[in-house]
Amino acid sequence: MRRIALFLGTNLAVLMVLGVVMNLLQPWLVRQGIDVNMAATLIIALVFGMGGAFISLLMSKRMALMSTRAKVIDSPANETERWLVATVEKQAREAGIGMPDVAIYDAPEPNAFATGASRNNALVAVSTGLLRSMRPNEVEAVLAHEVSHVANGDMITMTLLQGVLNTFVLLLSRILGQLIDRVVFKSDRGHGPGYWISVIVLQLVLGVLASLIVMAFSRWREFRADAGGARLAGRQNMMAALQRLKSAHGPAQLPESVEAFGIRGRVGGGLRRLLMSHPPLDERIEALARGQG
Structure with missing residues (x-):
């Protein structure tokens, strides 16, 4: 609360x-x-x-970088960073948007977010906890979800x-x-x-x-971004990523300024649900299984 x-x-x-x-x-x-x-x-x-x-x-981009202390990958320093940049570049091209900045922020909780002023001036960031806890196909699906947020113009x-x-x-x-x-x-x-x-x-x-x-509206656009992630990275991969997030322990820590744009948010039941930015992961997985979004 x-x-x-x-x-x-x-x-x-x-x-x-x-x-x-x-x-x-x-x-x-x-x-x-x-x-x-x-x-x-x-x-x-x-x-x-x-x-x-x-x-x-x-x-939004400046505030997100400051609040999460995320580091933009200007020159990839290792194989993981090279893979992240290449994957986002491929997905952005398929989604028809400009190449977003790609960043990593240090946090034990698995999460990721996208923000920015336009479809061609955006930021996609992932946590170190997400990179440690997910398989490559699941990380790819998470990136696709965030790229879909950008392509859908959700920030605007x-x-x-x-x-x-x-x-x-x-x-x-x-x-x-x-x-x-x-x-x-x-x-x-x-x-x-x-x-x-x-x-x-x-x-x-x-x-x-x-x-x-x-x-x-925020809850509705999460379903739409999940569907977009399924198109870019595969439905099974998107469902596997959400299942992995469901099994994560601890709160989905993100600063207030970008929490609504994280792939994993806080949910609740009853009246509390009306003020949640994300629908429950079970409902998102079920929607993907039914081919909805």
Whole structure:
């Protein structure tokens, strides 16, 4: 639950910061004689909602390398590194994308992730634990899964989705805040104390609902990346890789900034599942066995 709380806290903190900036900006515009109508509010919400999401996307590779301390393979130093680069190069060519940077990060847990600003400017990284615990055909399938994430444009799609939802939260909280202030608190202008309190509460509630939507999409794209990995590396190899991950002990440790893009994520049952970025491995293996994804 601590990871879920951190995820929610991070997303809500971003929304709250954006909201505070908007709250400060709107009165300043009014003092400058600028009429802040609904159209202007929408534009401001778009700028802050989409802008924050795209800044995160542009910084994703750098942040992923810093947070995991991954080392990009510029010049392969051994046979394993040469094989990794050659395998990703072959899969990228088959998937029709530019060659991603290939990196290794030191971690005992078997995991891998992909991130980057575009299909032709991406990063694929694997942990030392994954290289030690998996057979070559399984590692190849994991790499294919991550290359499929890049080819599917998942990083960009997630960014667009998060940006649209951020905009929706920022805008709707203000519309409802004005309504509540006028109807409940009887404020003539709709910007009294009731407005500010309502906006803060609504941003928290709507922010949680937005996170549920983002996580639902994240779980769906894992099935799609598994199917893409099966096409690039073979269905049996992809299923074997997921089975190997299922047998791994310990948590799927990855920094919050890239956890949603790891091949192995945290899952749970009941209400907790609604906030998980990955579906259970059993369901992913079953989907592959049925030829779905």
